[in-house]
Amino acid sequence: MNFKIFLTFLMTVCFCSCNGQNTNANNITDATPMPVNRFDKALYELICSDDTTLNQQLLNQYPQMTEILGKGILNMQSPDLPGFFTKLENFYSEPTLKKLYADAIAKYESVTEMEQSLGNAFAWVHEKFPAMQIPALYMHISGLNQNVLVGDSLLSISIDKYMGQDYPLYQDFFYDYQLRKMQPSHIVPDYVAGWLMSEYPFTGKENVLLDRMVYEGKIKYLVLSALPDMSPAQLFGYTDEAWEWCKNNEANLWKAIVERKHLYTPDQMATTKYFEDMPAQFLASDAPGNIGSWVGLQIILKYMNETNATPEALMKNENAQDILTLSKYKP
Structure with missing residues (x-):
């Protein structure tokens, strides 16, 4: 094979319910097809x-x-x-x-x-x-x-x-x-x-984990709201076992992030690891990839449940710390 292959993957998405149904989920099934x-x-x-x-x-x-x-x-x-x-x-x-x-x-x-x-x-x-x-x-x-x-x-x-x-x-x-x-x-x-x-381009600090988490969580929440029939594990590229592992270890994942002081410390290398597709073995031997996006989505799900914000209001709030605080996210 002679031509050089590059790969620019768009991060894919996941979704799970949190304390009930997503009230913003799309119920449109007969719109005009988009050419x-x-x-x-x-x-x-x-x-x-x-x-x-x-x-x-x-x-x-x-x-x-x-x-x-x-x-x-x-x-x-x-x-x-x-x-x-x-x-x-x-x-x-x-x-x-x-x-x-x-x-x-x-x-x-x-x-x-x-x-x-x-x-x-x-x-x-x-x-x-x-x-x-x-x-x-x-x-x-x-x-x-x-x-x-x-x-x-x-x-x-x-x-x-x-x-x-x-x-x-x-x-x-x-x-x-x-x-x-x-x-x-x-x-x-x-x-x-x-x-x-x-x-809605990213406006936070690229090397700060919380900023990246919240932004990725926002996009993923919106995509899965628009496509409510998509399987969460399928969308995230997880096996069913990997998805369950994340849910079962959510508290441990959050504890590890906080104890390692990764959430706020500006560190490009550490932050990048949380959004790579390869398994996040730096956190746990069984952890799948893109854990940063997964945790970010859980924060957004809690935030939307606590605040009843509209999708537009969610995207207009660019303060990641404010979103984390209002979400009361404590797995």
């Missing part, structure tokens, strides 16, 4: 053809998406630069990547059911955040590079990340805990999370 613009298909046609007129056709049909893809994947600032389309075709013509591209197009030939799920989810987002602009949705192929591309009122997901955990190419590059999230079922939540994160 997905198939930029991936148009680009594949160009790659497989010797017809250079398709270059301009792609640019005319998908001007913003072509530019964003060029910047995010080819590191080229504009499609107007000399050699842009030559570099584009050379990148995607690498045999292994081209095979991956073809397999992804075949797997996602139809996305009708997905468009209905997206319609329901974004109808909920619009209901809870009426002033928020809802994006146009696209699909692309990145060679397992940029999973999410965001532009002005545009959001695209790289479908080659979601080929299923048994896809042969994945076996040489990813661990089981990563493969559990490389499923078609993760596309819709990743669309929703990607847009929420673009509309």
Whole structure:
């Protein structure tokens, strides 16, 4: 395999009830389907053809998406630069990547059911955040590079990340805990999370664990509210046993975080470990990955239960300590 693989995973999400039902859970089931613009298909046609007129056709049909893809994947600032389309075709013509591209197009030939799920989810987002602009949705192929591309009122997901955990190419590059999230079922939540994160970017201190926990918890609470039928363990990439382990050891996890003084101490290296996909063995031998996000969600669930805040009010409160205090979180 010659082309270099990178991976930019969007953190996935989990959900559990806390002292009752989530009163913000989405009950919309018959919204207008949300169309997905198939930029991936148009680009594949160009790659497989010797017809250079398709270059301009792609640019005319998908001007913003072509530019964003060029910047995010080819590191080229504009499609107007000399050699842009030559570099584009050379990148995607690498045999292994081209095979991956073809397999992804075949797997996602139809996305009708997905468009209905997206319609329901974004109808909920619009209901809870009426002033928020809802994006146009696209699909692309990145060679397992940029999973999410965001532009002005545009959001695209790289479908080659979601080929299923048994896809042969994945076996040489990813661990089981990563493969559990490389499923078609993760596309819709990743669309929703990607847009929420673009509309409400992280404003805290990147090296402070509490700030990261609360922010990740917010996003995950909203995504699972929008998608209430999703399995918590599936969304988080956990086995059922790992999920139960977290619930059974919640008090011990919190005690370890506090005793190690990780919650407030600015430490980029320590904080980063809490959000990695690999098992958090630095905390406990059986701990799964992304424990920081898991604990963050528990804090937000308690906060919403204690305050009855609206989703919009939740996102407007950027004070992580205030949220922790009001949540009365003491597992």
